[in-house]
Amino acid sequence: MADANEGVRASDVAPRARQWPYWAAVAVAVVGLLVTGVLTWVSAHNYHRNENRLLALRAHDLGSALTSALPGIQTDLASAAALADATGGNVAKFNTFVAPYAGTGRQFVSISLWRLGGPDRTPVAVAGVTPTLPTSSVSTPALFQHAAASGKLTVIGFLTGPIPRIGYAFTGMSKGPFAVYAESVLPPSRYAPPQKGAAFTDLNYALYLGASTNPRNLLIASVRHLPLPGRHATVKVPFGDTVLTTTVAARGTLTGSLPQRLPWAIAIGGVLLTILATALTVRLIERRRATERLAGELEVAADENRRLYAEQRGIAQTLQHALLPASLPQFPGLQISARYEAGAEGVEIGGDWYDVIELGDGRLLLVVGDVSGKGLPAATAMATLRFAIHAYAVEGDDPATFLPKLSGLISVYEDKQLATVLCAVIDPRSRQVTLTSAGHLPPLIIAGAETRFLDTPVGLPVGVDRAAAYASVTVSAPPGATFLAYTDGLVERRGETIEVGLERLRAEVSSNHVPLDQLLGRVLDDLRHDAPDDTAIAGIRWLS
Amino acid sequence: MAELDHDDAGLSFDLSEEHDGTPLVTVEGELDMITAPELDSAVGPILARQPSRLVIDASRLEFADSSAIALLVTWANRVPEIEIRQPPELLRRVIARMGLSDRLQVRP
Numbered sequence: 001m002a003d004a005n006e007g008v009r010a011s012d013v014a015p016r017a018r019q020w021p022y023w024a025a026v027a028v029a030v031v032g033l034l035v036t037g038v039l040t041w042v043s044a045h046n047y048h049r050n051e052n053r054l055l056a057l058r059a060h061d062l063g064s065a066l067t068s069a070l071p072g073i074q075t076d077l078a079s080a081a082a083l084a085d086a087t088g089g090n091v092a093k094f095n096t097f098v099a100p101y102a103g104t105g106r107q108f109v110s111i112s113l114w115r116l117g118g119p120d121r122t123p124v125a126v127a128g129v130t131p132t133l134p135t136s137s138v139s140t141p142a143l144f145q146h147a148a149a150s151g152k153l154t155v156i157g158f159l160t161g162p163i164p165r166i167g168y169a170f171t172g173m174s175k176g177p178f179a180v181y182a183e184s185v186l187p188p189s190r191y192a193p194p195q196k197g198a199a200f201t202d203l204n205y206a207l208y209l210g211a212s213t214n215p216r217n218l219l220i221a222s223v224r225h226l227p228l229p230g231r232h233a234t235v236k237v238p239f240g241d242t243v244l245t246t247t248v249a250a251r252g253t254l255t256g257s258l259p260q261r262l263p264w265a266i267a268i269g270g271v272l273l274t275i276l277a278t279a280l281t282v283r284l285i286e287r288r289r290a291t292e293r294l295a296g297e298l299e300v301a302a303d304e305n306r307r308l309y310a311e312q313r314g315i316a317q318t319l320q321h322a323l324l325p326a327s328l329p330q331f332p333g334l335q336i337s338a339r340y341e342a343g344a345e346g347v348e349i350g351g352d353w354y355d356v357i358e359l360g361d362g363r364l365l366l367v368v369g370d371v372s373g374k375g376l377p378a379a380t381a382m383a384t385l386r387f388a389i390h391a392y393a394v395e396g397d398d399p400a401t402f403l404p405k406l407s408g409l410i411s412v413y414e415d416k417q418l419a420t421v422l423c424a425v426i427d428p429r430s431r432q433v434t435l436t437s438a439g440h441l442p443p444l445i446i447a448g449a450e451t452r453f454l455d456t457p458v459g460l461p462v463g464v465d466r467a468a469a470y471a472s473v474t475v476s477a478p479p480g481a482t483f484l485a486y487t488d489g490l491v492e493r494r495g496e497t498i499e500v501g502l503e504r505l506r507a508e509v510s511s512n513h514v515p516l517d518q519l520l521g522r523v524l525d526d527l528r529h530d531a532p533d534d535t536a537i538a539g540i541r542w543l544s
Numbered sequence: 545m546a547e548l549d550h551d552d553a554g555l556s557f558d559l560s561e562e563h564d565g566t567p568l569v570t571v572e573g574e575l576d577m578i579t580a581p582e583l584d585s586a587v588g589p590i591l592a593r594q595p596s597r598l599v600i601d602a603s604r605l606e607f608a609d610s611s612a613i614a615l616l617v618t619w620a621n622r623v624p625e626i627e628i629r630q631p632p633e634l635l636r637r638v639i640a641r642m643g644l645s646d647r648l649q650v651r652p
Binding site: 370372373374412413416417418420437438439440441458459460461463464488492494495496497498499533 | 574577580581584606607609610611613614615617618621633634637638641642643644647
């Protein structure tokens with residue numbers, strides 16, 4: 001009997017411990033941003049390293065260019081000094097020689113010839129404008145002595161005046177007796193925009209006299225305002241007895257626009273991909289949660305279904321048992337037992353039944369029947385037939401007499417139902433068994449080591465023909481014999497003939513020597529697992 | 545001719561005619577209390593024409609329970625002659641076991 005409480009109630013299902021569901025999306029976002037950051041940093045780092053390298057190379061190139069350009073200044077002055085030495089200070093020849101270089105707008109604004117050890121502030125000859133040297137604080141004897149001693153171009157920075165000038169002193173290779181002194185002007189604002197088409201137009205530069213980049217030492221710059229914008233490189237080149245310090249900065253990118261933009265492209269692309277991946281993850285998580293919710297609801301619905309199923313099964317069983325005999329009569333010297341089992345899908349009540357009726361003359365009538373179909377129509381027909389048989393039997397009709405009358409109660413043509421019925425009139429004392437079958441399967445008899453089906457003449461099922469004739473057969477049961485009648489639910493299986501099921505039943509019964517009640521239970525347990533159809537089985541055993 | 549498939553119910557059947565016009569019902573699969581009513585509804589109009597004979601090709605029937613037998617008995621009552629052609633052994637045995645061999649002609 002099914003237990004209506006075996007279904008699990010929805011409220012019994014413990015709520016699952018839930019984690020915050022979006023941690024995976026956060027992890028995706030964090031990993032995506034980390035990867036983007038690292039890639040961006042690497043590409044930016046590479047870009048800057050390459051830019052610095054290229055800038056250093058360009059600065060080096062610029063230094064080389066300056067180094068090769070500077071001797072030009074020196075050569076002119078050296079040649080003039082050598083000429084003066086050779087001509088004994090011939091002023092006319094000196095003036096003629098330096099004329100192309102001296103004057104406003106030329107390389108030097110002023111070139112003058114001085115005698116070493118001569119008057120302090122008076123040159124021998126002057127080409128171009130008057131030098132500012134004599135009016136400066138510079139000691140001319142010391143200057144020319146230094147120039148003679150070093151043998152190099154001596155550079156005097158930033159002579160004061162309305163327009164700043166730079167002075168150059170050179171004594172020539174013979175070191176006397178003459179020295180040449182020249183002055184050049186710097187651009188008024190020290191600003192000299194690079195000429196188009198010239199080399200190094202990709203660079204800004206600032207040129208300082210001396211080793212320091214102090215703005216006071218600025219000679220010339222390609223920008224109006226210092227410091228130079230952007231990344232810097234510095235190169236120093238020798239210039240006479242001092243150095244020129246050049247600071248350069250790239251005007252734009254040196255490695256090209258792609259490497260410059262790559263870090264940005266990686267950063268933007270990475271962030272976009274991260275957002276996309278995070279959004280996708282969130283969507284997947286939400287979809288999974290929705291699925292889980294749905295599964296939960298289905299589970300609750302399934303639980304409810306199971307509960308309803310169990311309840312309905314319980315109702316069906318209760319009703320079925322109400323339609324079956326509440327108790328079986330007792331006879332001295334006999335064990336009588338019967339069972340009913342609903343089908344595996346036993347939500348509906350069935351049409352199988354058993355009955356044991358006292359006939360009043362010491363005999364009993366054992367009935368097992370099966371109405372085709374299921375549900376209320378089958379159960380109603382079953383109850384009708386069971387109680388009708390009861391009435392006819394008590395009236396004294398034997399089965400061959402009352403079986404045709406039953407076809408007046410149910411009709412296969414009207415109700416689409418027929419019934420198979422096996423009647424066994426049993427005399428406990430004489431052990432005579434009279435069998436009458438309306439389309440029913442043969443009963444079994446177990447006598448000692450022998451178990452066999454009893455050959456029974458089979459008449460039409462009930463409900464087919466009210467004029468059907470039924471033949472009976474009487475057999476004698478040996479002492480201690482067991483008689484079993486059953487319905488086809490016990491032996492009928494899809495995919496095999498009924499003979500296979502009958503043989504299975506015969507083998508099962510032969511191997512079980514237990515009290516009758518236990519025998520019926522075992523037979524049902526062993527042969528009926530998952531059988532779809534309902535089953536009735538009834539048995540009688542002579543104790544001696 | 546009508547053809548109806550009821551694979552989900554475990555039964556398919558086909559309604560046709562023999563050369564001589566005899567209605568032929570071909571059944572395949574499982575004929576039981578679940579599938580029998582549908583087949584009965586489909587065959588109803590054929591029986592309403594009161595044919596002199598009805599042939600049921602049962603060669604591909606895999607299962608038949610007492611509801612199937614009840615259906616065949618009902619049909620047998622409505623036509624002068626019914627022939628169950630090539631029934632599988634299990635149907636043959638059930639018909640014999642239920643004492644209906646005289647009512648339901650089985651060939652061969």
